[in-house]
Amino acid sequence: MPEAMLAARGITRRFGGLVAVNDVSLDLQRGTVHAVIGTNGAGKSTLINILSGELMASAGQVLLEGRDITAWPQPQRARGGLGRSYQRSTIFPALSVYENCRLAAQAGRQRFWHWWRHAGDCAHSAGQARHALERTGLAASAATPAGLLPHGHKRQLEIAMCLAGQPRVLLLDEPLAGMGPEETERILALLQALKAEHAILLVEHDMDAVFGNADTITVMVNGSAIACGTPAQIRANPQVQDAYLGEGPCTH
Amino acid sequence: MNLNPASKLIPAAVLLALAAFPWLGADYYTGLAVKLMIYAIFALSLQLLVGGAGLVSLGHAAFFGIGAYAAALLSPEAEAAGLAWLLGAAVLGAAAYALLTGALALRTRGVYFIMVTLAFSQMAYYVFHDTGLGGGSDGIYLYFRPQLSLGGWLPFDLDQPGTYYLFVLACLALTWGFLAMLARSPFGAALAGIRINEQRMRAAGYSTFPYKLTAYVVGAALAGLAGFLYALKDGFVTPELLAWEQSGLVLLMVILGGMSRLGGAVLGAAALILLQELFQSQALFGDYARHWHLPLGLAIIALVALLPDGLAGLPAQWRARRAARRPAAAPGADTADAAAPQSLPLSGEPHA
Amino acid sequence: MDAGIFLIQCLNALQHGLLLFLVASGLTLIFGIMGIINLAHGSFYMIGAYMAFALGPLVERWTGGGFAATLLLCVLLAALLGYLLEAAFFSYLYRRDHLQQVLMTYGLILVFEEVRSLLVGNDVHGVPMPGWLSGTVSLGGVMTYPVYRLFISAVGIGVALLLYWVITRTRLGMMVRAGASNREMIGSLGIDINRLYRIVFAAGVALAALAGTIAAPVSSVYPGMGHGVLIVCFVVVVIGGIGSIRGAFLAAMLVGAVETFGQVLFPAAAGVLVYLLMALILLCKPEGLFKQG
Numbered sequence: 001m002p003e004a005m006l007a008a009r010g011i012t013r014r015f016g017g018l019v020a021v022n023d024v025s026l027d028l029q030r031g032t033v034h035a036v037i038g039t040n041g042a043g044k045s046t047l048i049n050i051l052s053g054e055l056m057a058s059a060g061q062v063l064l065e066g067r068d069i070t071a072w073p074q075p076q077r078a079r080g081g082l083g084r085s086y087q088r089s090t091i092f093p094a095l096s097v098y099e100n101c102r103l104a105a106q107a108g109r110q111r112f113w114h115w116w117r118h119a120g121d122c123a124h125s126a127g128q129a130r131h132a133l134e135r136t137g138l139a140a141s142a143a144t145p146a147g148l149l150p151h152g153h154k155r156q157l158e159i160a161m162c163l164a165g166q167p168r169v170l171l172l173d174e175p176l177a178g179m180g181p182e183e184t185e186r187i188l189a190l191l192q193a194l195k196a197e198h199a200i201l202l203v204e205h206d207m208d209a210v211f212g213n214a215d216t217i218t219v220m221v222n223g224s225a226i227a228c229g230t231p232a233q234i235r236a237n238p239q240v241q242d243a244y245l246g247e248g249p250c251t252h
Numbered sequence: 253m254n255l256n257p258a259s260k261l262i263p264a265a266v267l268l269a270l271a272a273f274p275w276l277g278a279d280y281y282t283g284l285a286v287k288l289m290i291y292a293i294f295a296l297s298l299q300l301l302v303g304g305a306g307l308v309s310l311g312h313a314a315f316f317g318i319g320a321y322a323a324a325l326l327s328p329e330a331e332a333a334g335l336a337w338l339l340g341a342a343v344l345g346a347a348a349y350a351l352l353t354g355a356l357a358l359r360t361r362g363v364y365f366i367m368v369t370l371a372f373s374q375m376a377y378y379v380f381h382d383t384g385l386g387g388g389s390d391g392i393y394l395y396f397r398p399q400l401s402l403g404g405w406l407p408f409d410l411d412q413p414g415t416y417y418l419f420v421l422a423c424l425a426l427t428w429g430f431l432a433m434l435a436r437s438p439f440g441a442a443l444a445g446i447r448i449n450e451q452r453m454r455a456a457g458y459s460t461f462p463y464k465l466t467a468y469v470v471g472a473a474l475a476g477l478a479g480f481l482y483a484l485k486d487g488f489v490t491p492e493l494l495a496w497e498q499s500g501l502v503l504l505m506v507i508l509g510g511m512s513r514l515g516g517a518v519l520g521a522a523a524l525i526l527l528q529e530l531f532q533s534q535a536l537f538g539d540y541a542r543h544w545h546l547p548l549g550l551a552i553i554a555l556v557a558l559l560p561d562g563l564a565g566l567p568a569q570w571r572a573r574r575a576a577r578r579p580a581a582a583p584g585a586d587t588a589d590a591a592a593p594q595s596l597p598l599s600g601e602p603h604a
Numbered sequence: 605m606d607a608g609i610f611l612i613q614c615l616n617a618l619q620h621g622l623l624l625f626l627v628a629s630g631l632t633l634i635f636g637i638m639g640i641i642n643l644a645h646g647s648f649y650m651i652g653a654y655m656a657f658a659l660g661p662l663v664e665r666w667t668g669g670g671f672a673a674t675l676l677l678c679v680l681l682a683a684l685l686g687y688l689l690e691a692a693f694f695s696y697l698y699r700r701d702h703l704q705q706v707l708m709t710y711g712l713i714l715v716f717e718e719v720r721s722l723l724v725g726n727d728v729h730g731v732p733m734p735g736w737l738s739g740t741v742s743l744g745g746v747m748t749y750p751v752y753r754l755f756i757s758a759v760g761i762g763v764a765l766l767l768y769w770v771i772t773r774t775r776l777g778m779m780v781r782a783g784a785s786n787r788e789m790i791g792s793l794g795i796d797i798n799r800l801y802r803i804v805f806a807a808g809v810a811l812a813a814l815a816g817t818i819a820a821p822v823s824s825v826y827p828g829m830g831h832g833v834l835i836v837c838f839v840v841v842v843i844g845g846i847g848s849i850r851g852a853f854l855a856a857m858l859v860g861a862v863e864t865f866g867q868v869l870f871p872a873a874a875g876v877l878v879y880l881l882m883a884l885i886l887l888c889k890p891e892g893l894f895k896q897g
Contacts, residue, residue, distance in 0.1 A: 052455065078457035090452040092445060103445050107457030111438040112466075119441035165456055308703050356883050359890040363641050363702055363846065367838040368886065371879050374835050378875030496835065500643075500710040507707055543721060549714030556707045557696070 005199035011060035022223040028199040038220035052084040083167025087174040093147025101129035105164035132164040152183035295505040295517035297474035303511035306447030311373030315346040315472035317494030319479025335400040346476025354468040381491040391490030510562025621860025622760025626815035628840040630808030636847025643709040646834025647716040652816025671734030686809025731820040845892030
């Protein structure tokens, strides 16, 4: 059994009296897509925030390629290969699509004190940016101000920025939010293409997409992980059926 | 920051005009121009914080004042000090205070940051106002302008008004050029990203604290330079240079000029100083000129309300208004998003 | 320091802290509920004091009333001023970002100062203490303490209790608490936001002016009095946490103690101590001691 690229062990997070995430564990293997599904308020966002480092866990461990990164702040995790995309587009609207990716890529080689250099001349970030734009199919819009992109392209840019940092693990928070069928197909194709070299954690509401594309699914209800397995196992799981009473995979 | 020819020509033209000024204008106006250039450096230094990093500081005057007091306190009474080390002391003094207070202040965000920077500058104000250091509320004098002495030879004499004028102009040109270079560097690009969305930059792998602290210290150092030049101007330094009114004034210059362009700070400094001159003019207002704070206050309110992008943003504002009037309107909300002024981080949302 | 002087300083610290609380509570409420940072808040303190000076003789002449009547009039006028100001000026600030609020209220300070200068001039004035409050009280037969300062503390405690009662026991207070922790929510609860804001703002102004009015006989009335109070109140709000009345109270007591004892124990460094306190607290708790929401 290959070592998990990202492992969460007994993650718990309390907000005062409220337990948002209760003893959740999961593994992310390279070359797989692991989806986390659950109703609203199930704790999925909190979980992804803890994995990416925006929130500290109240208890539990996070391991990146075997290293304990539980105490690492978010920037350190990102530099260590943990990339994250957001549910609401967090692109930089005033900058061009290209500059968005280049800036994200620059994090890998920041050249903090090189004040005499021109940022655009940096070969490393330029190359990474172009590569990320090609993979996500945005190369044609490179010069467009990101704020002027249609919604679907903004979501693609969100992923491109994530890729520009050369992550090995991808945490994707509802990448399909607000997308039409054509755009959804495009993103899912991209995910399949990325799967080979990365470990992907996908938080999503679109059940068709999840059951059609995930290798492993974890179901969360009220902060706890009630089931974890292949799509077929999850579909057949009575607890999951209970929790989603009336909600079949085709509701969305 | 676009690199079209205008953005290089305009600063060059402004600097040339300033260089030619002493030979064209009367003494009083030359003095005014020097004041304008000093405040332009001061405003540019704050522009790095506000327009560059998105840090709204209401205590920037402290660094200006520390630079001025360093120059006055460290100058011997009977002769000129060495220019290089006096200037260095002024700049380093301001930078040191910024390092100490910035490390603490930058732990806060949004409104807390505004209030904390104000408080730290008040602290410095009280040190100079209440303690014996530097003559208390009466202020102190600087008797001899420092000189650059290379083994006994003076390449230029700062006591000559013309030379002093050009020295200030050179400092302005160097400051402007340095900040423009900084803005184009990887550091500047990262700073811009932090201003737009700090959380996103952290997610990408940037530790944002060092960037903000460095910007804060560099801004303070340049403000110290401006303060140093101010002390040389009239040879008189008071604690009021560190007062919060000064901090508010320089912040106004940055906003009034327009935050998104460096030149905006220079424009804002000029506008505000000229406005002050205007409202203080007895020729226009007679006896009521004593109350020049009133029209100034009203003007400030009006300008901030009506010019969200400042004076430098006026051309873009007019263009947008003309475009909006045309029947074939631009596509939906996305355009509005791209054209809207950058908004600053609001109340302190905790980040891990 | 012997026991008698220590007791006196404690009473001074209490009085100073309570005055600060009056001003800071308005500031923190206005920021917590409406999200406005108002640099001109110190000017309301100044306005309260100058009203005491200017209106005192008038009230006496027209109604024969004394200090109590003047005090009541000042507070009512201040509340009215706050109500009108909110409608005419501050309501336009809600949508603006903090930077613009800072600068527009900075302009407002200049306007207030000059209007005061035009109406009443720039001189320092004393305000007579009312006769029935100007005696002293003996502390254990050894020292005496001015009755008026005890009166200030009494007013401060009374207002603090009143605020506590309003905020925890009335419907208005419930709306205020909801607003302080989640501003966006109260709109969707069907509460008339505009009226709530106007009332809160008027209350904030009245509190600051009340502080100025009762402080006037002790501190006298002078042009810069608003600025000093404002900045110390900013420190109080930072330490206490924005939006928290309880935090403002505790922080005001703390700052009052530090300033009072600081002046006695370290007179040279007195002005700086409060900021050192703030720096220390920021090291451990960057969001204040009792941040709401």
